[in-house]
Amino acid sequence: MRKALAGILMVCASVAQAEEVVIAVLGDSLTQGYGLPQADGFVPQLQGWLDDHGADVRLINAGVSGDTTAGGLARVGWTLEPEVDAMIVALGGNDLLRGLAPAQARSNIDGILQAAETAQVEVLLIGMQAPGNFGPDYRAEFDTIYPELAAAYGTGYLDNFFAGLLAGDNQADPAALREWFQADGIHPNAKGVARIVEAIGPQVLTLIGTVEQGE
Numbered sequence: 001m002r003k004a005l006a007g008i009l010m011v012c013a014s015v016a017q018a019e020e021v022v023i024a025v026l027g028d029s030l031t032q033g034y035g036l037p038q039a040d041g042f043v044p045q046l047q048g049w050l051d052d053h054g055a056d057v058r059l060i061n062a063g064v065s066g067d068t069t070a071g072g073l074a075r076v077g078w079t080l081e082p083e084v085d086a087m088i089v090a091l092g093g094n095d096l097l098r099g100l101a102p103a104q105a106r107s108n109i110d111g112i113l114q115a116a117e118t119a120q121v122e123v124l125l126i127g128m129q130a131p132g133n134f135g136p137d138y139r140a141e142f143d144t145i146y147p148e149l150a151a152a153y154g155t156g157y158l159d160n161f162f163a164g165l166l167a168g169d170n171q172a173d174p175a176a177l178r179e180w181f182q183a184d185g186i187h188p189n190a191k192g193v194a195r196i197v198e199a200i201g202p203q204v205l206t207l208i209g210t211v212e213q214g215e
Contacts, residue, residue, distance in 0.1 A: 006185065015120075021058070021086065021208050022060065023084070023086045023087065023088060023204070023207070024059050024061055024079050024080070024081075024084045025046075025087075026060055026063070026065060026072050026087055026090070027072075027091055028064060028067040029094075030187065030188070031061065032061065032065050033061070033063070034187050035182050035187050037135070040193060042193050045197045046059060046197050047059045050208075052206060053093055056147050057204075066094060068094045068100065069091045069095050069104075069109055072089070072091045072113040072135050073109075073112050073115075076115045077115060080121055080204065082134075083207055084121055085101050086122040087121050087123050087124075087208070088204065089112055089122045090144075091109065091112075092133055095203030096131065102130075102141040105142065112124070116155075117153060122155070123155040123156065123207075124156035124163050125150045125153075125157050125158075126200065127147070128142075128160065128161060129159070147159065156203055156206060158199070160202050162196065163196075164195040164199030164200070165177055165188070165195055167199075185197070
């Protein structure tokens with residue numbers, strides 16, 4: 001009887017270990033895949049990268065084109081379905097395009113992280129960095145939102161969604177960045193997304209490891 005019970009427990013443990021991690025990607029057009037064939041978008045490319053690196057994970061594309069941080073806050077409740085184990089939060093680009101108040105963006109992201117904490121969902125927070133055209137005060141206030149909230153909630157953190165495009169010569173020569181963007185100069189093309197994924201992918205592997213350790 002004891003041997004039978006031990007066998008059952010071993011089988012149950014194996015099943016639990018085999019369960020995939022489900023991650024919702026809460027974002028805007030950058031994560032939704034604006035202007036690209038579906039297979040070339042951020043979420044499908046990231047899924048492929050994670051598959052290639054042996055991760056047992058399923059990504060849910062919760063990106064909505066045009067969404068601000070307020071939009072993300074408004075729909076985070078239904079994004080955090082019971083099956084979701086973790087969430088990538090990549091919002092703020094449209095707040096910047098519209099020149100919305102940094103305090104408003106901070107409040108919205110804080111609300112998103114509160115919802116994730118309540119749902120006991122691990123988070124990778126990906127930042128956006130403000131351009132200089134709104135002035136140094138605006139830029140300083142906006143750029144502190146992400147690291148400060150990541151530290152306050154103990155989330156994973158990457159300082160810039162475009163980190164993969166800002167390495168090497170690209171950072172010294174902004175004109176070189178055009179190669180990685182669509183004609184609008186805002187949304188990355190398929191090659192640009194691939195570089196972005198290369199920078200974000202390792203952070204997501206860490207997120208997956210955090211989820212698995214907590215199970």
